[in-house]
Amino acid sequence: LANQQIDQFRAEYLELHPYDQAAVFEEQPEEVRKQIYSYLSPEETAEIMENVDQENADEYFTEMYSRYAAQVLAEMSADDAVDILKEMDKNKVASFITIMEKEAADEIKHLLHYEDKTAGSIMTTEFVSVSAADTVREAMLHLRAEAPDAETIYYTYVVDIDKKLVGVISLRNLIIAEKDWLISEVMSDRIVSVAVGDDQEHAAQMMRDYDFLALPVVDFQDHILGIITVDDILDVMEEEADEDYSRLAGVSDTEKGEDSAFVSARKRLPWLVALLFLGMITASLISRFESTLSQVAILASFIPLIGGMGGNTGTQALAVAVRGMATGDIAKRGKMRMVLREGLTGMMTGLSCGIVITIVVAIWQNNVYLGLLVGLSIFATLIIATLAGAIIPLLMHKMKIDPAIASGPFITTINDIISILIYFGLATAFMGLITQ
Template sequence: MAEFREKEETEEPARLLDPERLSFTRDDPEWEDHLRALLARSDDSELKSFVSDLYTSDIAHFFEKLSFEESDRLFKLLDPEEQGLLLLELDDNIKERFLDHLSHEELATIVGEQQSDTAADILGELDDEQRGRILSRLDPDDRFEVSELLGYPEGTAGSIMAREFVSVLETDTVKKAIANVRRISRETDDIYNVFVVDKAGRYRGHISLRRLILTRPSTRVKKIMEEELLPLPATMDVEEVANSFTRYDFITAPVVDERGVLIGRITADDILEVMQDEASEDFLRMGGVSAEETLKTPVWRAAAVRVLWLTINLATAFLAASIVRFFEDTIEKVVILAALMPIVAGMGGNAASQTMAFTIRNLALGEISKQGSRRVVFREMGIGLINGLSLGIFAGLLVFMLTHHVILSGLISFALFGNMLIAAAIGSSVPILLQKWNIDPAIGSSIFVTTCTDMGGFFFLLGMARLLLPFLLSGIQ
């Protein structure tokens, strides 16, 4: 009997942590061990209690470390509303597997428990056939709202808004408005403002909950409403929506159709996701990487996407090489020029990257349209002038210390100065022009800018070297 008990003790799962005494940190390996210990038990009561206290983003983090069978077991412990939120947090590959694994009835139950924007996001992950089957199982009202959201083009205010909001008529009394808020609040989360509309449903203003509660019940809503909360057109680009939120410190904003009728609302958490996605997408695009690529993307697919960008860069590199080949005889006579060429081209490329990043950021924030594009270009040219002079003088002194050649020192100074001006002009103007031509500046800017700074740097250095060749040769000899 003693031997049997000893064997039982060795098969006990790992010691469980006490959530009351140790704060949760998902990157702490002890919490992963704690979760695995709970999974090793046949009783799901403690496991369900533990998972119910976690944010869906933390549950999604653990899903990446568990097998699909373990993840599915956890998934089934959640209520349908949390299941829907979790699906949107999952890595694309895991999400795709769950969407294929769940039945149409299960998906319809999950979608039916979500707010309209979350439901639309989940259905947006499905193909047309699956989406149609799920929509057919929803209540008519839910089906109409979600279908309307799915009809808006991706990247517009309408595609990220929620149809659930609290509105009152401008002719209502405060007492009646509060009664409406109580009635509608059962279906709407996070009520920050009460929107005010006229009898045709057109947006007129808003009232904060605090002011609504503190005002006398007999007061008309029209007398206490505020109008500074600007409505957003449903067709507005999400980047413009994000700019409005940051510019005016919105927590929530009304969305209207072309007639000015209130049709939805956007909250700050929606915009945080948009800003994060846009920033990541722009950063990846500047490097020629697809925004959809993850660590789990198949190698062959990632390589196929990247090779197009690299091929374009290879073609532009040959353009720069043609400048070098044109001055091949000059390089043969003054070999040290080959050592200086990467310095001039590299400094120009770095300066252009700084200018380009600053310009693209301000384009995204909408600042350049207010300040004027010419002012931005002249400002960057001024910075390029100052940096070109200082770096040119510094590089010239270094070259003189190494070679004791005055003409060569002046040559590197002139080439650096000229290429810094090119970097400032091209790095600021190319993104602005691309945006005017409706081309994403983050995609195409670096190709043109790098090519121009390489060619400009080589031309300044080697072109002046050819003109001053007799003086260079006499000094070197």
């Protein structure tokens, strides 16, 4: 391309919003992407890389010259750079960090330490802080100098001589304050912060409750380590919601719409095979009642109905329990109260459905005892299934397992087994009445 064309490309392309630049960039084949790198400065490419799909970023950095790639990473928001580096091969990460300028390298090495899904892993260290002893004028000067690199300039954090976080001041208040006041006089000391090891979901919750645009992250001695900005929280919320939803359906949360059928099948199969073997337990249980069944074949008709109702109520209770734990609602109200409530709910839904089905079956099959058998089974199944749906995630939580793993299919299969035992147990016990 002639120089003139390069200028024209730059003029048009850089006019786009970075998100749109990234969208255009991602549609290009490798040769065109390589041309784009050669036309843009590391700073300009960094803005694109902050907006591309993280899954693909590894590929892009590999096709850049290493020195250029390191410069791009150094120019990116440290938290975004770290997100990308975490997906890369460790040797590649080390080589990029070695040729990077020291300041950026140190920051990235520091952030790479934090465990995934903690507040530390989503924070950035590019925040503005001032001393409580500064004047508003000094703070404004400092803020102006830091502005180009800072993730947000809308909050300035105030630290004491030990670098402990003691206050916060919004740009709004900084602007309206008199220039020679002390920061300690105009700051708010009503600080809300998260600990660096806290779950990212906790940070999202705080941000949502308090309507902040940024949240300081502190260590156990209240030293400020970084900030989490609201744009990262939007991504966390999307990610967590996706995860919960996928798990309820028994899909690996790493499954993407863009996966090939083969990749999808490979991701779903472990679940399905596990459930297949759980299903074999149900099958072998029923096979023990073969003689009961050959006497009264009609009993088989109600197997899917009873199992299905158990599965459905269990999933309902599970969903309420998992969401309740995610929102902190259950912690507030107490677990026992929640279990009690679910038990009562199961009794009421069980009673209603049991009565309806007793009447329907009694009329359809012209057999009151068969109706009572199915109705009684539904009643018992609904109570137990509802309780299981509520208690299993609570137990998992207590055992430090993420309760969202107790997916719908898992609970459904457990409840299938329980309901079959109830149904055939009752049927065998009251065989005489049914066949009379």
